[in-house]
Amino acid sequence: MYKLTRGVLVSVEGIDGSGKSTLTRTLAERLSQSLPTLLTKEPGDTPLGQQIRTLVQEKKVAICPKAEYLLFAADRAQHFDQVIIPALKKNILVISDRLADSSLAYQGFGRGLDCTMINTINTWAMNERYPDVTLYIKVSPDVAYERIIKRQEALTSFEQEKKTFMLNVLKGFESIFKERSNVLYISGEQNPEDVLQDAHTQLIQWLITHYFLSTL
Ligand SMILES: Nc1ncnc2c1ncn2[C@@H]1O[C@H](COP(=O)(O)OP(=O)(O)O)[C@@H](O)[C@H]1O
Numbered sequence: 133m134y135k136l137t138r139g140v141l142v143s144v145e146g147i148d149g150s151g152k153s154t155l156t157r158t159l160a161e162r163l164s165q166s167l168p169t170l171l172t173k174e175p176g177d178t179p180l181g182q183q184i185r186t187l188v189q190e191k192k193v194a195i196c197p198k199a200e201y202l203l204f205a206a207d208r209a210q211h212f213d214q215v216i217i218p219a220l221k222k223n224i225l226v227i228s229d230r231l232a233d234s235s236l237a238y239q240g241f242g243r244g245l246d247c248t249m250i251n252t253i254n255t256w257a258m259n260e261r262y263p264d265v266t267l268y269i270k271v272s273p274d275v276a277y278e279r280i281i282k283r284q285e286a287l288t289s290f291e292q293e294k295k296t297f298m299l300n301v302l303k304g305f306e307s308i309f310k311e312r313s314n315v316l317y318i319s320g321e322q323n324p325e326d327v328l329q330d331a332h333t334q335l336i337q338w339l340i341t342h343y344f345l346s347t348l
């Protein structure tokens with residue numbers, strides 16, 4: 133049996149339909165059997181964030197790319213202030229379904245906004261508390277698109293974008309993550325049970341190696 137030595141922030145990233153919400157739900161459930169675990173998401177994990185989520189996903193009014201990014205940044209600031217930082221102070225393992233890297237990939241690489249500016253504002257919004265480790269679920273845009281259509285839920289504004297947009301987002305994730313040493317790659321094209329097993333094994337190993345977990 134293991135215990136956490138301190139709070140740990142885990143982000144789960146990937147394109148729409150890659151299986152983030154499915155994995156974060158099952159992974160948080162499994163981890164919570166032995167560790168204090170909190171599942172959160174961006175956008176929309178706080179009362180303010182829920183209103184922002186509706187604004188950016190439904191786009192009932194025009195939102196220019198800079199305003200769109202700043203809405204995500206506002207959600208992020210509230211999320212870190214109200215949820216993430218208090219949980220980390222209590223030595224909880226926090227799993228977030230998307231985090232700052234989604235803004236870099238979608239608003240930076242997808243919409244063409246300046247990535248340096250996004251990085252600066254993200255850092256400020258997060259109080260410099262970057263994720264300790266990122267699980268990147270990799271799937272091809274075709275597989276992701278088929279799943280989104282099959283899911284039979286109303287498509288968000290991002291899911292209605294042209295295929296080239298999602299290809300740019302995918303290239304964005306690849307380019308951001310190849311520079312990092314704290315990214316665990318998960319193939320999202322396995323069945324959901326194997327995705328969970330793969331993510332769980334890699335994450336526990338990473339936490340042990342980096343002294344976030346010690347034996348009881
Ligand atoms: N590994 C998988 N294999 C097949 N279908 C999956 C897998 N993971 C998720 N799905 C299904 O694909 C759809 C999109 O998954 P979801 O978790 O909502 O993705 P995301 O949160 O990344 O947009 C859902 O209908 C989900 O049930």
Ligand SMILES: [Mg+2]
Pocket residue numbers: 152153154229
């Ligand atoms: Mg989701």
